[in-house]
Amino acid sequence: MARFDVTDAEWVLIEPHLPVAATGPLPRRVRDQFNGILWRFRTGSGWRDVPERYGPWGTVYSRFNGWAKAGVFQALMDALIAEAASRGQVGLEMVSVDSTIVRAHQDSAGLAVAGETLDALEQALTEEKGAPLAGQPPVLRVMRRRPHPTRTARTARTRRVRIAPPRGDAAGPARRLPGSADPEAD
Template sequence: MIIDLVAGRGELTEAAWERIEPLLPRADGRGRPWRDHRQVVNGVLWRLRTGAPWRDLPERYGPWQTVYERFACWEADGTWAKLLEHVQVHDDAVGRVEWTVAVDSTVNRAHQHVTGARKKGPQTGTNWKIRAARRRAKPPAGPRRVHLAVDGRGLPLSIVLTPGNVDDATAFGQVLDGIRIPRAGTGRPRRTPTRVPGHKAYSSRAIRHLLRRRGIAVTIPERRDQAANRRRRGRLGGRPPAFDEEVYRERNVVERCFARLKQFRAIATRFDKLADRYRAGVDLASLIFWLREPSS
């Protein structure tokens, strides 16, 4: 059967493929030859975009078992995360990453079929990487909240998944710590934004102190109850925190990023039983955003 690899809707373009192809794992020469990586990645993207069951994968992408197993193996060995890190490193090296970093979160509900994932006990399957991933994977906990930190262009720098009942302020430190872009040459990874705009949910003394201690400018509006309490205390309440409305408008890049992510139906609704599989899908969608960004 002749496979047509001309990029279809939502598939890898020639330019995107040229960037990631050298970074993909190579066959070790043992066993059966691997099915073409580009065909398989396009199959994963089709499923991510449509949210369809793996078994409904079109024949042009090859056997669904092959596509799923490679998706699972590359989640287990960190390939998807490494690809995302690679494009981030490249853009930072040429000065394209904008370090005004906006933060926010969204809740994506889980489909009823995600219940029933194993926590412990014997696992079935022939691939040791998939079995190992299942042993360490987190079980589903109802809705999943996705926390993002995005650069000034709206491209994800940090991705954190929590249960739906974890609020923004609680996860903020973890999201901030997740920003880590290694240097293309020598030196420590880049971890510190120049400024962080966030909405009122992040207005807390602990968060403001954390950002000031790291030398990061803060653009977070004060909540009404905090402002009223400060005024009630008079001089002891101190001055209101500095706030720049023009800079705050730049926060909408993170909301636009969530809107783009939810165009992938397997992200807008969680169909994966294992949280690590769902996280791999978010990583892959984020990688596509970085690859689509114009080079100039």
């Protein structure tokens, strides 16, 4: 058994919630495959990098894919949380959600809300917090974005650089590039 594999006590809680087909042979290495799935997500590696001790990577992936589509992992989490709650071992003080875990999409800001809906949301939110509505500043605000300047306005602001023709200096006349026309010859 590897360092982070499921212990015997943990497996006793997990095994009854993993599905077994009604017909056909019983899978022999379900625990190894479950540990392989956990190893893959713990390390962040690809499926092809799952160690051979958990079985062929294709089998481990197939097991994960089937269980994920069938909702086995959600049912397992619900069952384990219920089991911990029945034992009195659930502590919500350990739950932490912050901005390093949950990210909002860039389009999630700037929601346009009708006035009545906004008032109802503010009232519900302030009542939930227990603060008096009149004494609390508005919680939700409607923000309006400034339009971006148009491309023509941006290009009008750029400085145009004019390239002057070459001039002669004290050392002699300006040098001409080969093949260029002589301006004094005209």
